[in-house]
Amino acid sequence: MDHAGLGRVGTEERVRSVLLSAEDISRSLRRISHEILERNSNALEDLALIGVLTRGVPLARRIAANLRVFEGLDVPVGSLDITLHRDDLDGAEPEVGASDVPFSVAGKTVVLVDDVFYTGRTARAAMDALLELGRPAAVRLAILVDRGHRELPIRADHVGKNAPTALEERVIVSLQETDGEDGVVIVGR
Structure with a gap:
């Protein structure tokens, strides 16, 4: 990863570590995909995926x-x-x-997909937004990186990488579709 997609790194921040390479992201998403298949094997026809804008959508x-x-x-x-x-x-x-959900969520198992899981507030907001669209049979959460520091009692069902971080650190996900390259880094002051 050449850090070209990391324009979101602040001027006083530096990359502390590369958490996931492009191949690591691909491998994590393949594993998450297999987990989703296994967990929903008896109702695959009722499965739907909804990505949380912005980077959850390409994931x-x-x-x-x-x-x-x-x-x-x-x-x-x-x-x-x-x-x-x-x-x-x-x-x-x-x-x-x-938002673009061109199907009914009623009665479906909806897997919400996002890039980074942190306090749980984004997941809660996503569930609130989803429930305005209808009543799914079940809601699951698939996350590329879980960085810890939960403020709400929510946990992901499918996690690509658990990466405990310090509160002052940030996890930056870059994806080909939004940033021109794939990779995940931890940055801090």
Whole structure:
């Protein structure tokens, strides 16, 4: 990883470690895909993936592609903007993206997909946004990196990499679709 997609690193921060390479991300997503298949083997026709904007969406699409390769399964994929469901909006006008869930979630097992799991507040906001669309039979959570420091009693069902971090550190995920390369780094001051 040449760090070209790491424009989100602050001027006073430095890369402390490379957590996942492009191949590590691919391997983690293959494993998550297999776990999803195993956990839902008796109801694969009712499975759906919804990525949390921004980087959860390409991860959900990659998992869907894996499911197609592994089982010939065409799982619907949607995208979810959780901005208006966040509890940390500071009064500034939020930048709202467009959710796109072109299927009914009612009665489905929906796997919410995101890049980094931290306090649990994003997952809670995603569940709130999802429930506005209907009542799924079950909601699962697939995460590329779990960095710890939970503030809410929520845990992921499928995790690519557990990476305990210090509170002052940040985990930055770069994906080909959004940043021009794949990789995950930990940065800090």
